[in-house]
Amino acid sequence: MNIPAELKFTKTDEWVKVEGNIATIGVSDFAQEQLSDVVFVEIVPGVGETVKAGGAAATLESVKAAADVNLPVSGKVTAVNAALADKPETVNTDPYGAAWMLKIELSNPAEVAALMDAAAYEAFCKERGH
């Protein structure tokens, strides 16, 4: 399982990459593996929207299940990966790269500090056993 050291993670399997004041978010390798082949992606907020941590970031559907992606941080949406809707399989093939979902200008950087680092997330995944 791939868990990049520079990312932060949530208990609901989203990842966050912070560069300056901009957070990029997506779902982890663990999440895509659990979901199996993703066949549908819908990103909820649009560019310019102000969003709150815990709100809806996206909806994913695989052949097995539908899953919500939660917003790990609050702020203003500066970019949305519109290409993902046409290539949902990217979530499986490149979850930390081409399958990024949103870029958010952080309004409360303290939220990032509360997230798990890679080591803690790895332990969290192991705890769940699969």
Place this chain on the structure above:
Amino acid sequence: MSEKTIFELSSPGRQGVRFPAPDVTPAELPDESLIRADLPLPELAEVDVIRHFTALSKLNYCVDSGLYPLGSCTMKYNPRINEDMARLPGFAFTHPLQPIETIQGSLALMFQMQEWLKEISGFEGVTLEPAAGAQGELVGVLIIRAYHQSRGDTKRTKILIPDSAHGTNPATSAMSGFEVLPVPSDARGNVDLEALKAVCDDTLAGLMLTNPNTLGLFDEHVLELIDIVHKAGGLVYGDGANLNAIMGVVRPGDLGIDVMHFNLHKTFSTPHGGGGPGSGPVGVAKHLVDFLPDPVVGIIEDATEEMPPLYGFVTPAKTIGRIKSFAGHFGVIVRAYTYVLMHGAEGLRDISEMAVLNANYLLSKIRHAYTLPYNRTCMHEFVLEGVWPDVADVHALDIAKRLMDYDYHPPTNYFPLIVHEALMIEPTETESKQTLDAFAETLLKIAEEAHTTPELLKEAPHKTPIGRVDEVRAARDLVLCCWIPEEPVK
């Protein structure tokens, strides 16, 4: 697939029906541009049409062909007497717009069915109107909303859904305008009470409880759970899809559940899964009776010494309104009524006891060969993990597909989501010991195959008209039209 489509069987000029020569003056054709010459209507003889559809029907798998252990769906045998009763001319040839004086028999049957469902569930009022379980859920949650609104309690915007609930519950709540909040299960598969308490506040509208839950487990703290929700001012919705496990033993109304739907097409043996429409009556506790959909069947003139009572349609005082045309799926209600009448009170209890016994018997025969994540005595169904730690790359889906090679309908798979690689098995009470033994042997054989010849599972099914379908491609490249004209339509 061996059977061609009816379009491929078509032969130009062939006819199934020959019309006699007209004995009246032919009418003028309407605007010719409305006649679509491009439609490729198949041309076949009657015998070829009959053979085509008979061949297709033989490819179908149904509960009349064999065991259908589709967890959560209660695919029990549908007794033929139900069909006989639904076809009685007095039921079959009535119209819902007839004057009520001319359909007293049908109304009496509906009234009695409402009464029986009240007795079975411990509720004070029942509507038979909802078309199926999902609409029953919607009705139930709309009643919860109407209840809070009628009290001016408008801040209650949140519905809690345990992660062991049926998948339709969150959709129902969202569709009714509520915010949906999941509640986790504890290690024994019960609702986690501490997690529940943490989210109970004055914005709580209710909780949707599936009990027994989708793990096939009866919540060991159900009374405490309901009490917590009630103390926070919320109502408890009961998902009655698993009623087959507790009928005649536990009454949801007695537990304190406020509103619940029934699935007549599950618990009460009416056709199911493409075999006919469902029916999802809703039962409510006393404080919700006034909110039931319009209309319910009631007695509008009491019986006298000479006359029986006059049954009719009654509008509840604070009704959420009409939710379905006419009086629900009446023909299905006749079948369920027949089922209740054939079994009686003791018989209904036997059904649930036998459903639970059958599930536990089957589980006891196979549990050594499979992983049972929640190791408890089950109710009417159980959930396995369809993977083995010592077998790489064999999944629940492969087991499900391999079962088709042995002429069984696969169990529900990948649900509930809280079990990794879930296989959810519900044999129902209508299966004999011999059928259960044979199915258990097959499951054991498949477990052995997984270890010795895993490719048999991975490439399954081998003996069906169509092999393994590409589910990913089917979901990504949707073809929503069965026929695309070669030339543009004029």
